[in-house]
Amino acid sequence: MSSKIRVGIIGTGNIGTDLLMKVQRSKFLECTIFSGRNLASSGMSKAAAMGVRLSDEGIDIIVREPDLCDIVFDATSAKSHLAHASILEQLGKFVIDMTPAKIGVLCVPEVNLEEAIGSRNVNMITCGGQASIPIAYAISKVHSEIDYIETVSTISSRSAGPGTRINIDEYIEATEKGLKLFCGVSHAKAMINLNPANPAIDMQTTVLVELKNPDIENILVEIEKMVSKIQRYVPGYKLIVKPTFDNGKLLTTVRVQGLGDYLPKFAGNLDIINCAAIEVAEHFAHKKLAKV
Amino acid sequence: MKKMIQDDIQRSIQGLSSTFGSLKGKVILITGGTGFVGAWVARSLVWLNDELNFDCSIIILTRNPKKLEELDPDLYGRSDISFIKSDIRSLHDLPQDINYIIHSAANPDNRVHMSDPVNTMDVIAIGTKAIMDAASRLSDIKGIVYLSSGQVYGDAPGNGAAISENSQGYLLKKGINSIYPEAKRYSEALCLAYRSLYKLPVTIVRPFSFIGPYQELNKPWAINSFMQEALNGQPIRILGNGKPKRSYLYATDMAAWLLAILANGKDGEVYNLGSSEEVSLLEVANEINSIISIPVDIIVKNNNTLESNFIPSLDYIHTQLGVKENFTFKEALLHTIKWNVNKQGSNDE
Amino acid sequence: MDNLEVSLYDVTLRDGSHAIRHQLNVDQIATYAKLADSAGVGVVEVGHGIGLGASSLQIGKSLLSDEQMLTTARENLKHSLLGIHVVPGYATISRDISKAIDCGVDVIRIATQCTEADTSEQHISYVRGTGRRVFGGLMMSHMISPEMLVQEALKMESYGAEGITILDSAGTFLPADVEKRIGLLVDSLKVPVGFHGHNNLGMAIANSLSAVKAGATIIDGSISGFGGGAGNASIELLAAVFSMEGYKTGVDLYKLLDAADIAEKLFSVLPKITSSSIVSGMSGVVSVFSKPVARVAEIYNVDPRDIYFELGRLGAIAGQEDLIVEVAQALAIKDFR
Numbered sequence: 001m002s003s004k005i006r007v008g009i010i011g012t013g014n015i016g017t018d019l020l021m022k023v024q025r026s027k028f029l030e031c032t033i034f035s036g037r038n039l040a041s042s043g044m045s046k047a048a049a050m051g052v053r054l055s056d057e058g059i060d061i062i063v064r065e066p067d068l069c070d071i072v073f074d075a076t077s078a079k080s081h082l083a084h085a086s087i088l089e090q091l092g093k094f095v096i097d098m099t100p101a102k103i104g105v106l107c108v109p110e111v112n113l114e115e116a117i118g119s120r121n122v123n124m125i126t127c128g129g130q131a132s133i134p135i136a137y138a139i140s141k142v143h144s145e146i147d148y149i150e151t152v153s154t155i156s157s158r159s160a161g162p163g164t165r166i167n168i169d170e171y172i173e174a175t176e177k178g179l180k181l182f183c184g185v186s187h188a189k190a191m192i193n194l195n196p197a198n199p200a201i202d203m204q205t206t207v208l209v210e211l212k213n214p215d216i217e218n219i220l221v222e223i224e225k226m227v228s229k230i231q232r233y234v235p236g237y238k239l240i241v242k243p244t245f246d247n248g249k250l251l252t253t254v255r256v257q258g259l260g261d262y263l264p265k266f267a268g269n270l271d272i273i274n275c276a277a278i279e280v281a282e283h284f285a286h287k288k289l290a291k292v
Numbered sequence: 293m294k295k296m297i298q299d300d301i302q303r304s305i306q307g308l309s310s311t312f313g314s315l316k317g318k319v320i321l322i323t324g325g326t327g328f329v330g331a332w333v334a335r336s337l338v339w340l341n342d343e344l345n346f347d348c349s350i351i352i353l354t355r356n357p358k359k360l361e362e363l364d365p366d367l368y369g370r371s372d373i374s375f376i377k378s379d380i381r382s383l384h385d386l387p388q389d390i391n392y393i394i395h396s397a398a399n400p401d402n403r404v405h406m407s408d409p410v411n412t413m414d415v416i417a418i419g420t421k422a423i424m425d426a427a428s429r430l431s432d433i434k435g436i437v438y439l440s441s442g443q444v445y446g447d448a449p450g451n452g453a454a455i456s457e458n459s460q461g462y463l464l465k466k467g468i469n470s471i472y473p474e475a476k477r478y479s480e481a482l483c484l485a486y487r488s489l490y491k492l493p494v495t496i497v498r499p500f501s502f503i504g505p506y507q508e509l510n511k512p513w514a515i516n517s518f519m520q521e522a523l524n525g526q527p528i529r530i531l532g533n534g535k536p537k538r539s540y541l542y543a544t545d546m547a548a549w550l551l552a553i554l555a556n557g558k559d560g561e562v563y564n565l566g567s568s569e570e571v572s573l574l575e576v577a578n579e580i581n582s583i584i585s586i587p588v589d590i591i592v593k594n595n596n597t598l599e600s601n602f603i604p605s606l607d608y609i610h611t612q613l614g615v616k617e618n619f620t621f622k623e624a625l626l627h628t629i630k631w632n633v634n635k636q637g638s639n640d641e
Numbered sequence: 642m643d644n645l646e647v648s649l650y651d652v653t654l655r656d657g658s659h660a661i662r663h664q665l666n667v668d669q670i671a672t673y674a675k676l677a678d679s680a681g682v683g684v685v686e687v688g689h690g691i692g693l694g695a696s697s698l699q700i701g702k703s704l705l706s707d708e709q710m711l712t713t714a715r716e717n718l719k720h721s722l723l724g725i726h727v728v729p730g731y732a733t734i735s736r737d738i739s740k741a742i743d744c745g746v747d748v749i750r751i752a753t754q755c756t757e758a759d760t761s762e763q764h765i766s767y768v769r770g771t772g773r774r775v776f777g778g779l780m781m782s783h784m785i786s787p788e789m790l791v792q793e794a795l796k797m798e799s800y801g802a803e804g805i806t807i808l809d810s811a812g813t814f815l816p817a818d819v820e821k822r823i824g825l826l827v828d829s830l831k832v833p834v835g836f837h838g839h840n841n842l843g844m845a846i847a848n849s850l851s852a853v854k855a856g857a858t859i860i861d862g863s864i865s866g867f868g869g870g871a872g873n874a875s876i877e878l879l880a881a882v883f884s885m886e887g888y889k890t891g892v893d894l895y896k897l898l899d900a901a902d903i904a905e906k907l908f909s910v911l912p913k914i915t916s917s918s919i920v921s922g923m924s925g926v927v928s929v930f931s932k933p934v935a936r937v938a939e940i941y942n943v944d945p946r947d948i949y950f951e952l953g954r955l956g957a958i959a960g961q962e963d964l965i966v967e968v969a970q971a972l973a974i975k976d977f978r
Binding site for chain 3: 403406467469510512517524527531593
Binding site: 150152154157165166167169172173189191192193194195196197198201204206208209210240241246251253 | 695697698699729730731733734735736754755756757759760762763784785936940955956957958960961963964966967970
């Protein structure tokens, strides 16, 4: 009997290919199908070189051979995921949605991992969401009175592909939804800058809140706790501006350097969402294997 | 609307159908079959089947057959149309019984060329190679028509003359505007390479501008914007001086001419596809106003003094294949607007 | 043939918002909108300094909501068009742009960093579909070569932009830089080309004149230069200089000059060239950083000029105000050592 849980990845762009590399390194996961549309893409040839089974049929291969895998990563687009979700649900797959479709349980592993793996469709929100929500959550734990949180992420221009660029509004809407949900605030604002500087800059995210009497000490304790938890699966996640208070405004900044698997190190934004998704998949796999 | 479309197909095709004998009983593959050009060719073939018992089998290659269902449910549900669901780039094998191929897969929307230039080139270059490779392994392939683009001629000639197939073209601008035409130019050469090596019967078509039902009005071309503005009751805005001239072939003529090329075109040849009836953009706007029930303002913004004409010379296709324009620009526009008004009406309900 | 008509695009009530930490009030908007309207400027742009949906802790909260600002301006404009500035990544179609259109906005300028034009496709197409006028803007246009700038402008044109303005957001251009870029754009685009200057190096008027001589027909300005950093090109000066050079702007010069006198009281602080803004222009750092840099330099007791040069080295863009604190903290530690 195999001691690993089988994983399918739909979507063979940068996200899908990087996920594949992380899956193949995992003790609990193995990729049994890597499916997209274009066998000539560079992600496909990377996967072929790794000896992974390929398909150009997208989701249809899993419909035809449902026993191929238990977990499905959907790394296509929000629009495609809306069509995929019900199909995968009928097939009884555990789905980890990498798109901003936001129809499943929104998940930030350090906050609601258990809830997420109890569901059948987990949404990874956005890259900026994975970087900022844990910090925002840590602050809101100390100051439950907060009613407004904002985040601003700056990413390297080169780490945003055509899909992200054309759908920049989707990114904002999904990140804001995540902030409101996890921090219990009624208003949230997410902003994103694409920076063309060369050499490419690492992704960074700042969280800002309005506060009257901030408990800086406890905020720092909570944030540092959170940062070290996240560093377990994203080693390049670092607090670079400690909570700083000025004129009623508290600000703190994290920087995310990626692992440099398929994606370059500066694309920490893409790496963190993939690392978080792997965390969810591994936890699901671990539980499932323990039951057997 | 159905009747108008059937009548229009008939008007375009009836003078030619006697020369289409070689298509009878054949299997015809259309790539990009859910696009404007591909779907109109399918509609015309279906008409030949229904009215003249042509008994053609139509195979549509598309990434998403459902798109045709949304666009034209009548066409989607037919027994003489089947689908191959695939990205054209990863196509390997085609059904052995295919006799003819119309290769029209490529997105002509220049907004997409701008935002996703690498993918644009990929689909055109790798997609054409995949089709030609698969076609070279078919045992009874009688004709392949490749839809290139009138844009391979580069910038419009300075003297405003109609562009003939022999025109060497004017140097393309460097940079992003040339991505689509250069990819098309590469693909034309690729087709000729397959013709040379495998003797594939490839004919190249260079399409210009078309109008007709089923064309989305939110496309970024002047005439589409004008119609959209006018149908929304907004003023028509002409950015330049309104003097540049274009020509528009009506959809059913376009499809009939393509079938004529498929049935009787010479392989290795290049044919322009378009209309020779020149209209200036200002005339286009005025014509739209004369058709719609409540005319709108026409604002000529005079932002530039460009007067370039982009008109195909059709001497070659007219004489070689005996095709002609069956719809004047005015009629083509009238039918297109009628169809869109009807569509708007049914959406509002 | 020389195109002798130039449209003045008045950004006082938008770029000026930076100069007073986004505290534009109803009286200022109403009063100035009326003045600009009666002077006959082409467009009156209104809003938060970074545009629609940008009021935030990061950049600064505006006193009034977008809706309040737009409605106030709308009520006071008869002839001039009401414009807004929209940066994708800050404003979204469903949350912000559609509401602004409901407020009666006439002209929407979708502006991106000069390298990121493709983030504007959805927004430009959307506005085109509504029938409102839509322009494209390329910010920090000094950051790429003139040839690349043309490529990005062509993208916006293809999406449906009816004019493209390049913004010298850092006030770093000299007249020859502007002439080269505008000339290439005019040759390559079918739509009108515009220029938006900043006065960090005292070049805003000279640069704007250089732009129209190279074929630009939309020129941004603000009353007495009321704008971010060292301010914009003074719109009354633009009107004066253009009329001396034979360009028609359609404005009533006397009324615009009167407006400038009134503006001095209305806005109380008018921007001037300071040592910091000179350094900001030299280092190519976006002008609107001036207020936050001054503030942070004071807190961490570092030389603001060092902050600018470091930000310039890092290629900072507007919206990265968080970087200022990071840089200042790093400089403070270095100084301490």
